[in-house]
Amino acid sequence: MVSPGSQLPPTPAVPKRYELLTLGDELLLGLTPNGHLTFIGAQLGRRGVLLERNVTITDEAEAIARQFRESWAKADVVITTGGLGPTCDDRTREVLAGVLGQKLVFDPAIEQAMLARFAAFGRKMTPNNLKQAYKFERGEVLPNAHGTAPGLWVEQDGKVLCMLPGPPNELQPMFIEQVLPRLAKLGLVLDREAYVQLRTAGVGESALETRLQPVFDRYGDALSVAFCAHQAQVDCRVSSPGGKLSTAQLEAIAAECAQLLGEDFMGYGHDSLAKICADLLRAQDKKLAVVETATGGLLANAFTEACGACKFFAGGVVCCSNDAKMQLLDVPECLLLQHGAVSAEAAVAMATGAAETLGADYALAVTGFAGASAAGGPGGNPVGTIFIALHAPQGVWSKKLNYPGPRATVKVRAVNAALDWLRRELVRAQAGAVTPARRSGLMQ
Amino acid sequence: MVSPGSQLPPTPAVPKRYELLTLGDELLLGLTPNGHLTFIGAQLGRRGVLLERNVTITDEAEAIARQFRESWAKADVVITTGGLGPTCDDRTREVLAGVLGQKLVFDPAIEQAMLARFAAFGRKMTPNNLKQAYKFERGEVLPNAHGTAPGLWVEQDGKVLCMLPGPPNELQPMFIEQVLPRLAKLGLVLDREAYVQLRTAGVGESALETRLQPVFDRYGDALSVAFCAHQAQVDCRVSSPGGKLSTAQLEAIAAECAQLLGEDFMGYGHDSLAKICADLLRAQDKKLAVVETATGGLLANAFTEACGACKFFAGGVVCCSNDAKMQLLDVPECLLLQHGAVSAEAAVAMATGAAETLGADYALAVTGFAGASAAGGPGGNPVGTIFIALHAPQGVWSKKLNYPGPRATVKVRAVNAALDWLRRELVRAQAGAVTPARRSGLMQ
Numbered sequence: 001m002v003s004p005g006s007q008l009p010p011t012p013a014v015p016k017r018y019e020l021l022t023l024g025d026e027l028l029l030g031l032t033p034n035g036h037l038t039f040i041g042a043q044l045g046r047r048g049v050l051l052e053r054n055v056t057i058t059d060e061a062e063a064i065a066r067q068f069r070e071s072w073a074k075a076d077v078v079i080t081t082g083g084l085g086p087t088c089d090d091r092t093r094e095v096l097a098g099v100l101g102q103k104l105v106f107d108p109a110i111e112q113a114m115l116a117r118f119a120a121f122g123r124k125m126t127p128n129n130l131k132q133a134y135k136f137e138r139g140e141v142l143p144n145a146h147g148t149a150p151g152l153w154v155e156q157d158g159k160v161l162c163m164l165p166g167p168p169n170e171l172q173p174m175f176i177e178q179v180l181p182r183l184a185k186l187g188l189v190l191d192r193e194a195y196v197q198l199r200t201a202g203v204g205e206s207a208l209e210t211r212l213q214p215v216f217d218r219y220g221d222a223l224s225v226a227f228c229a230h231q232a233q234v235d236c237r238v239s240s241p242g243g244k245l246s247t248a249q250l251e252a253i254a255a256e257c258a259q260l261l262g263e264d265f266m267g268y269g270h271d272s273l274a275k276i277c278a279d280l281l282r283a284q285d286k287k288l289a290v291v292e293t294a295t296g297g298l299l300a301n302a303f304t305e306a307c308g309a310c311k312f313f314a315g316g317v318v319c320c321s322n323d324a325k326m327q328l329l330d331v332p333e334c335l336l337l338q339h340g341a342v343s344a345e346a347a348v349a350m351a352t353g354a355a356e357t358l359g360a361d362y363a364l365a366v367t368g369f370a371g372a373s374a375a376g377g378p379g380g381n382p383v384g385t386i387f388i389a390l391h392a393p394q395g396v397w398s399k400k401l402n403y404p405g406p407r408a409t410v411k412v413r414a415v416n417a418a419l420d421w422l423r424r425e426l427v428r429a430q431a432g433a434v435t436p437a438r439r440s441g442l443m444q
Numbered sequence: 445m446v447s448p449g450s451q452l453p454p455t456p457a458v459p460k461r462y463e464l465l466t467l468g469d470e471l472l473l474g475l476t477p478n479g480h481l482t483f484i485g486a487q488l489g490r491r492g493v494l495l496e497r498n499v500t501i502t503d504e505a506e507a508i509a510r511q512f513r514e515s516w517a518k519a520d521v522v523i524t525t526g527g528l529g530p531t532c533d534d535r536t537r538e539v540l541a542g543v544l545g546q547k548l549v550f551d552p553a554i555e556q557a558m559l560a561r562f563a564a565f566g567r568k569m570t571p572n573n574l575k576q577a578y579k580f581e582r583g584e585v586l587p588n589a590h591g592t593a594p595g596l597w598v599e600q601d602g603k604v605l606c607m608l609p610g611p612p613n614e615l616q617p618m619f620i621e622q623v624l625p626r627l628a629k630l631g632l633v634l635d636r637e638a639y640v641q642l643r644t645a646g647v648g649e650s651a652l653e654t655r656l657q658p659v660f661d662r663y664g665d666a667l668s669v670a671f672c673a674h675q676a677q678v679d680c681r682v683s684s685p686g687g688k689l690s691t692a693q694l695e696a697i698a699a700e701c702a703q704l705l706g707e708d709f710m711g712y713g714h715d716s717l718a719k720i721c722a723d724l725l726r727a728q729d730k731k732l733a734v735v736e737t738a739t740g741g742l743l744a745n746a747f748t749e750a751c752g753a754c755k756f757f758a759g760g761v762v763c764c765s766n767d768a769k770m771q772l773l774d775v776p777e778c779l780l781l782q783h784g785a786v787s788a789e790a791a792v793a794m795a796t797g798a799a800e801t802l803g804a805d806y807a808l809a810v811t812g813f814a815g816a817s818a819a820g821g822p823g824g825n826p827v828g829t830i831f832i833a834l835h836a837p838q839g840v841w842s843k844k845l846n847y848p849g850p851r852a853t854v855k856v857r858a859v860n861a862a863l864d865w866l867r868r869e870l871v872r873a874q875a876g877a878v879t880p881a882r883r884s885g886l887m888q
Contacts, residue, residue: 027485297743300741304762309740318745318762320748321759357771
């Protein structure tokens with residue numbers, strides 16, 4: 001039943017060892033989060049590579065040399081970030097050239113690119129920038145479209161060294177546009193996504209596995225399945241070790257799973273809940289308004305991250321006082337006094353008020369006690385109690401949720417629960433169904 | 445002039461080597477950011493220790509053993525995070541005990557604490573949880589008030605091993621309440637903050653150094669100064685290597701710097717701009733409203749992070765369409781049509797509208813084109829153009845700002861610029877000054 005996939009290159013028999021060296025005192029002092037690990041780890045994972053190790057060390061030359069020597073001896077591919085800039089604590093280039101026994105040579109093409117960049121910004125290039133115009137004598141240059149320091153690429157001893165600049169807006173496009181294609185050409189990563197990913201929402205990891213297992217069982221060990229749980233969202237990744245199943249077969253399996261999951265299936269790939277909602281709103285030419293207390297602006301921000309948000313985002317209101325709810329959204333004072341601001345009644349009134357005031361087709365309201373420092377409500381609801389409401393053309397409903405944990409976690413989970421409810425309603429509207437939103441899997 | 449400080453223990457002559465091992469495939473796959481590095485690095489930095497290295501490795505037993513052997517040989521203190529839970533991929537306890545040649549022994553006190561915790565949540569404890577009730581035969585237990593897996597503490601070979609659970613809400617209080625005091629008792633960290641920190645806003649790193657250098661020069665090498673630049677904010681840390689200056693002397697030096705800096709001085713310590721604004725608003729019994737387009741909810745969220753935000757936060761509006769501005773805030777349509785939504789005039793009208801509609805004493809407005817995907821405006825303003833406006837009891841003003849860079853950076857810088865403007869105005873109001881806000885250092 002399982003035929004060998006012809007479109008897929010076989011996964012390497014002996015997996016290659018990747019190490020990531022992130023350089024900089026600012027990482028070790030906790031001044032900057034290590035976003036390079038998150039980004040590069042995820043990108044490699046999508047191409048079938050599990051990063052073996054990430055080491056963060058200081059800017060000190062001896063520490064860099066010691067660590068690089070050790071990593072270079074063990075790994076097949078070493079990626080470094082940071083320390084390529086113009087200042088005196090940027091030592092990566094010089095130190096690594098020393099360890100590899102290579103000379104650094106001046107590259108006039110890099111100097112030209114830097115001069116053009118400074119000219120475009122109307123600034124004068126200071127002499128210390130010239131340090132960035134040196135490359136390895138037996139190495140290549142990865143041009144930097146978003147900054148002055150280019151990346152550097154060295155193949156030596158049957159291994160690869162890839163040196164990337166520290167700023168994320170320079171590193172990230174360089175990694176996707178230049179590094180991944182070079183690694184794929186050398187067979188060190190797959191030349192396509194290593195798995196087909198289904199994103200799901202509103203269903204736990206073990207329940208998801210139970211529902212999909214009958215599909216997976218039909219393929220035995222030709223199929224590999226991994227689950228990744230996020231807040232209120234679980235990804236399921238199907239792949240084929242050794243390439244026994246073709247991409248088309250994996251996609252067919254994923255489609256069967258999506259069918260089985262119904263509304264719990266969010267989409268293929270890596271789109272966020274907010275992006276999926278935004279696309280559905282745009283496709284249906286509908287507008288959304290939001291009103292939030294406990295999530296403090298994060299629900300609105302999830303939408304304004306999307307491109308061209310003005311087309312579908314009618315506006316948002318962040319309030320915690322009853323005054324603001326009454327003034328901006330015409331929520332009746334008597335309702336707030338009787339039921340409290342953290343109640344199903346208040347949530348419904350807020351959602352309806354937001355939709356009507358802002359002229360939106362859909363509206364989400366989130367009200368609650370988010371974190372340890374919040375006081376409990378008049379209705380005796382404990383901290384972590386959240387009410388969300390959805391106003392849609394078909395009606396308006398509310399749900400009560402309860403999330404334990406710290407404030408930041410509660411906020412993210414409440415935002416995701418609200419987004420997922422909206423997504424389900426939009427999916428139903430697109431399908432032309434008139435099923436009331438209360439049938440949602442999240443409903444209590 | 446410089447007398448040896450008597451209150452300070454001398455900094456150790458030979459600094460101790462700290463290594464942090466963060467365990468988990470989810471970190472290497474980029475599914476979870478490595479927040480433990482950020483938190484522990486910052487906490488150690490505040491106690492005078494620069495973490496020497498952070499290594500992130502997989503959950504695989506052999507990888508953990510190999511890395512721990514290497515780190516234990518080199519370091520004086522090894523801190524691990526993760527892998528202490530109940531499931532089969534939680535192997536840290538067993539593997540490290542093996543490397544150190546210790547037995548794991550069952551501790552009934554841990555079992556009792558777990559049973560109590562499960563009972564409090566009305567859940568039944570499954571048998572796999574008992575794994576977490578084992579400690580090192582020659583080691584101690586760090587009780588976990590926020591989860592089931594306790595931390596473990598081992599002193600052996602003149603070194604310290606400290607094993608912490610992975611969830612941040614369990615790790616962070618354990619580190620502050622239990623780990624730092626133990627390390628201080630052993631003389632491995634200072635028993636107080638290692639430096640006095642001045643936070644500044646609205647002034648660049650080099651300009652700051654130039655203004656403060658005359659003060660620093662009087663103390664020669666008894667004083668050490670470090671600058672840490674954030675977005676629109678620079679911290680200055682003064683300390684005394686070898687304890688030549690007392691804490692009181694360092695505080696006097698910091699106070700002199702603060703005096704010199706005037707309004708550019710934000711405060712001592714680690715408070716954020718939003719926290720400082722919140723404290724000033726509370727102290728003056730004033731209310732704030734915000735309205736934002738480009739920052740999408742992040743300005744409002746900065747305030748709702750603060751405890752008891754309802755006391756001073758009147759509410760926020762997030763809008764991108766002209767309709768929302770007109771409907772919620774009474775911004776005149778003709779003004780928006782004539783000047784565009786990204787203009788000084790619109791910003792001022794939005795701030796005033798927010799203050800009046802929400803009954804606030806102060807209001808901040810942020811409008812602009814935040815990022816690469818935003819379209820330029822009718823007034824020909826390029827991407828990265830931001831107008832902010834401040835409404836205060838004394839009047840209402842606007843500023844034009846321009847930030848290059850990616851959307852996320854522009855958002856953070858715009859939020860900080862708005863917060864800093866409010867802070868300066870509140871500081872002046874507190875001092876009883878009637879100086880107009882336009883004298884702000886940020887004013888263009």
